[in-house]
Amino acid sequence: MPITFYDTYSRQLEEFKPIEPPKVKLYTCGPTVYSFAHIGNFRAYVFEDLLQRHLEARGFEVERVMNLTDVDDKTIRGSREAGISLPEFTAKFKKAFFEDIETLRIKRANHFPAATEPENLAKMIEMIDQLMQEDIAYQAEDRSVYFRIMRYPDYGKLAHLDLAELRPSGRIRSDEYEKENIGDFALWKAWDEKDGLVGWNAPWGRGRPGWHIECSAMATRLLGPEIDIHCGGVDNIFPHHEAEIAQSECVNHKKFVRYWLHNAHLLVEGQKMSKSLGNFFTLRDLLDKGFTGRELRYALIGSNYRQPLNFTFDGLNAARHSLLRIDEWLRRLRDIAGNAEPDPGFAAAKSDSFFNALDEDLNISAALAEVFDQIRSTNRAIDSAELTASQAAALLDWWDRINQVLQLQEEAEPIPPNVTRLLQRRAAARADKNWSEGDSLRTQIEELGWLVKDTKDGQKLTKRSWQS
Numbered sequence: 001m002p003i004t005f006y007d008t009y010s011r012q013l014e015e016f017k018p019i020e021p022p023k024v025k026l027y028t029c030g031p032t033v034y035s036f037a038h039i040g041n042f043r044a045y046v047f048e049d050l051l052q053r054h055l056e057a058r059g060f061e062v063e064r065v066m067n068l069t070d071v072d073d074k075t076i077r078g079s080r081e082a083g084i085s086l087p088e089f090t091a092k093f094k095k096a097f098f099e100d101i102e103t104l105r106i107k108r109a110n111h112f113p114a115a116t117e118p119e120n121l122a123k124m125i126e127m128i129d130q131l132m133q134e135d136i137a138y139q140a141e142d143r144s145v146y147f148r149i150m151r152y153p154d155y156g157k158l159a160h161l162d163l164a165e166l167r168p169s170g171r172i173r174s175d176e177y178e179k180e181n182i183g184d185f186a187l188w189k190a191w192d193e194k195d196g197l198v199g200w201n202a203p204w205g206r207g208r209p210g211w212h213i214e215c216s217a218m219a220t221r222l223l224g225p226e227i228d229i230h231c232g233g234v235d236n237i238f239p240h241h242e243a244e245i246a247q248s249e250c251v252n253h254k255k256f257v258r259y260w261l262h263n264a265h266l267l268v269e270g271q272k273m274s275k276s277l278g279n280f281f282t283l284r285d286l287l288d289k290g291f292t293g294r295e296l297r298y299a300l301i302g303s304n305y306r307q308p309l310n311f312t313f314d315g316l317n318a319a320r321h322s323l324l325r326i327d328e329w330l331r332r333l334r335d336i337a338g339n340a341e342p343d344p345g346f347a348a349a350k351s352d353s354f355f356n357a358l359d360e361d362l363n364i365s366a367a368l369a370e371v372f373d374q375i376r377s378t379n380r381a382i383d384s385a386e387l388t389a390s391q392a393a394a395l396l397d398w399w400d401r402i403n404q405v406l407q408l409q410e411e412a413e414p415i416p417p418n419v420t421r422l423l424q425r426r427a428a429a430r431a432d433k434n435w436s437e438g439d440s441l442r443t444q445i446e447e448l449g450w451l452v453k454d455t456k457d458g459q460k461l462t463k464r465s466w467q468s
């Protein structure tokens with residue numbers, strides 16, 4: 001069965017055929033490290049993680065780049081306000097970002113290039129230089145360097161805009177009169193005093209790179225001139241990704257990207273969650289409220305990436321509830337499976353429908369429906385004592401394959417020391433045949449949220465489930 005993705009450029013579902021299978025070159029626009037990323041940003045990164053893990057489950061070898069924007073107006077302003085250097089300021093948020101992606105179980109990219117690293121700056125300067133030589137870029141009166149969009153006739157095709165329509169409007173700032181065309185975008189921003197100590201020397205003067213050239217340079221340097229998939233949120237389509245195409249193709253003379261995948265926004269009361277609207281939550285805000293990374297991951301991953309997703313606490317609680325159902329199901333399966341060998345002929349556990357659903361433009365709703373159908377029917381079979389140990393073991397293997405993609409399994413919780421002490425006392429009481437003491441200790445352990453089972457191998461402890 002082919003894998004299909006909706007490509008923003010062609011506006012249709014396309015069969016996925018990477019340039020050099022099984023390799024897949026994936027470029028994903030990363031965070032600007034001037035504050036903690038908000039959970040809207042994480043919707044983008046979780047979607048990209050699902051994409052990567054599904055491709056890997058299908059046998060592809062993904063090489064992924066995620067850039068870190070560590071110089072721009074916001075980072076410079078932030079460092080000035082904090083009274084520290086730009087690298088010190090951004091280091092704090094880079095570290096926080098890596099902690100957050102780990103909490104959300106997002107697989108680390110192979111490369112996290114930052115804009116201010118010398119090799120990246122050198123590549124940006126080299127590309128801008130080439131554009132200047134070919135007269136595609138020009139230096140304006142303000143000493144900044146701009147890309148002349150008229151020199152790239154396909155400019156606007158990704159966003160389905162007509163070049164002639166790129167006149168001053170709400171979409172494009174119209175306060176930069178030095179530019180030849182209002183749609184021309186900055187490749188290099190000339191230094192001004194607000195930049196303080198931040199700046200690098202280039203053939204056309206001191207300054208810093210524009211945001212768009214960053215991604216073109218890092219993608220070309222690390223993945224080459226042609227990449228398979230480029231992702232980002234829909235807000236990145238214009239002008240950012242449009243500019244990336246123009247820059248990369250004018251320099252490299254190759255089709256820059258085969259498939260453009262864009263996630264819809266995380267909304268709050270119908271509006272995009274964003275820093276500027278002030279309607280945002282960070283992951284840390286949610287952890288402080290007692291939610292876990294796993295719960296937020298579920299809430300973000302659980303609806304199809306091209307559908308806008310409304311953020312609510314009801315939604316997070318529903319995610320928590322769904323996860324508890326999975327946890328409880330796995331506990332039951334483990335109890336039944338014991339040490340049995342998986343039954344290789346058990347059809348339910350051989351089903352590929354979870355992966356087949358994801359093959360269709362990452363249809364996660366359909367994929368999760370397969371999981372919950374399985375949970376429902378297995379629970380019924382368990383209730384009527386019809387599920388055998390080897391069938392349960394086969395289902396656990398099935399889930400393992402799925403969890404490689406979802407990354408939603410509960411982490412085994414360490415047993416707290418007070419529970420361990422009670423368990424030891426209970427073992428001793430039972431060895432003395434003091435059954436009433438044993439029962440009372442069992443109740444105490446239950447009150448601490450754990451269940452004890454007496455098996456032929458001794459006491460077995462599991463976390464209490466939501467049902468019990």
Ligand code: AMP
Pocket residue numbers: 029030031032040041042043044231232233234235236263264265266267272273274
């Ligand atoms: P930024 O730091 O604003 O460049 O955003 C980083 C990534 O998060 C980009 O891919 C954005 O498109 C994406 N993004 C920003 N806000 C949202 C949102 N509310 N919902 C989904 N994705 C978002």
Ligand code: ZN
Pocket residue numbers: 028029030215240
């Ligand atoms: Zn980018």
